[in-house]
Amino acid sequence: MTAALSAISRFVNRRQRFFFPAPAVAVLFLIIVLPIAFNLYLTFTKWTVGLGQPQFIGFGNFVEAFGDERVWNGVRVMIYFSGASLVLELTLGLMIALYFNRAFRGSEAVQAIYIIPFAATPVAVALIWRIMLNPEVGVINYLLRSVGLPPGLWVSNEHMVIPTLVMVDVWKWTPMITLIVLAGLKSLPPDPYEAARIDGANPLQIFWYITLPLIRPVLIAALMLRSLDNLKEFDLIYTITQGGPGIASETLYLYSYNVSFGYFKAGYGSALMVVVFLVVLVFNVIMNRLRRDSSVV
């Protein structure tokens, strides 16, 4: 008996590298690899949940996506929304971080209040925004009227909806960029600044020739982190507009959700998800390259 046990223990001992990670690997396989593999398989099938079995149709779903107006609308909305919100968040985040980087009285309290939007639950704040933005009973139009400004239609107008959503996204996520950039600013070496001041550089030159190049890798990292979420932004848009009015704020990600869980077209929905995934992947590969190039400097 003991001999058998010690044989087992020797066997395990010699193969620690297989046995110890085995449970984790098994779980990862079950909850990540299998679903992704199944999703990839569905991509090449036509399947409405309930109506028969998945039918293999090769690249049929991608051909359909190519001719689907709502896919192109989704891509357009995605580029518009993500482009505008990422640029604004990065610019504002950097500016505010620079401001916070100087010590001033009560700066900690201000910073604590400032990050509240970022800390709040997305769906909860989105619900509040939805009520505030209502053109008839919302508080925003009430305030505008009370100071004599014309009320707006906000998310109820197809041309206003994306700028309005960008505004909410910027309000919510700029603090995150600020936090990351602020951490980067605090870790910058003091010597170049001293040297620059001795050479008589003005603050603008110091920012442009010293701070910005030094902080670039941090900025790109912040952009990557934010873009991962932003390109597949769901909770904010879904809660406030559900993609409306009409399809004016329906991103590709939202459309693929509708196809999968509204229409139960699992095959086509999976294919659209894969397209979203590829977009996010390509964007991040480019960003990664930029970051690597900049860290060499």
Place this chain on the structure above:
Amino acid sequence: MRKALKFAAMAGLLCTSLISTSASAGIDWKQSQGTEIRFLMNRHPFTTYIEPKVAEFEKLTGIKVVIEAFPEDQYRNKLTIELNSGGRVDGYMIMPGQDDLYYSKAGWLQPLDAYIADPKLTDASWDPKDFFASFAKASSVNGEQIGVVINAETSLLAYRKDLFTKFKQKVPTTMKELEQVAKFFYGKEVDGKKLVGITLRGKKAAATSQWVDFLYSFGGSWTNAQGKSNFASPEDIAAFKFYGDLLRKYGPQGGTMLHWAESTSTFMEGKAAMIYDANVFKALYENPKESKVAGEVGYAVIPAGPKGLRLPHVSNWSLSISKTSAPERQKAAWLFIQWATNKENGLGALLAGVPSGRKSAWDSKEYKANDKQPDWTAATMKSFEIGQGQWNPPVINVPEIRDITGQVIVDAIEGKDVAASAKKAAALMDKKMER
């Protein structure tokens, strides 16, 4: 002594035979004793009403009933996934107008006609003729009944009685009058508030369930005789245009984002003279805690279209039997559905605020004695009588086609070229329609 025994035995025999004859008038409720059935339900007021009474049924039949209820959004996903994966579901709640073709094509709906026709399985007192014909039809696919109505709805025009009296306006009976009255009230200032003429749903797919009443009343239809989309027909375009114009010109701002919650709250705030939406929202309008217009609301059937048609829709929740369940459990499920929809429960549910599909419930003394809005009841009865059960596109992929339809409604509200939008939607519908 012997004689006496004989007599007693005779009397006993007589008694048993008497009992058995009286029992044969009804069905044998114990016939599925010991069976356990599982029902998936939407967490709906009917479920709240019936759940505490299930013990009575279990005592009557010896059948064990397991009810699992979920909020509506989760419920639909849960049900679809369970039925698809072959989970053990014996019966469930269904909204036939939304899901009947899909579920029927998927093979999840057991036809009920054989059960109803079998005198051993269906008690004479269940009286199928007591249900409004429009709902029996609405719960049928290809002439086979697949569900029994438990919650009956339609849509009504609700209006502010106080304002109509004050400004001497007549309740509109035609679409033309509807537009005139909406125009009349739009912009009128009452109690420091600027009124809108009418409020309607305008939010893409959500709007189609109310717009469809205008579609039918304008003489339009989802599909033409060839089974192709009928959106490009003059009648359909007129319905899209009328609905969109009404909301854009005389409705609240931001019409394209109005779901029922936004639309009803505008009305309850006292900001709209009229609203067209589900009749059951009476409960909201008349609740003095939530609504500023409680007690001031009148109700009417949809105004008639240009050719005199008045065709509101009726929608319902029904109880159905799962086709994938075993015959013995299906029989028990039928006994449960039969019991849950009998006259007594029809009335009980109605008194608990769940609109019944049974005529007898509405005609009862108990209901009439407590009816505070007889004009609502009268309009509802009229609508039930003339109502159309098909309120969704007659396709399997209802949500997808509703989205396509909703886009035309949105375009109409925004004042775009309705004919062009309808034509485009018709082509898209023909491409995407699955039947």
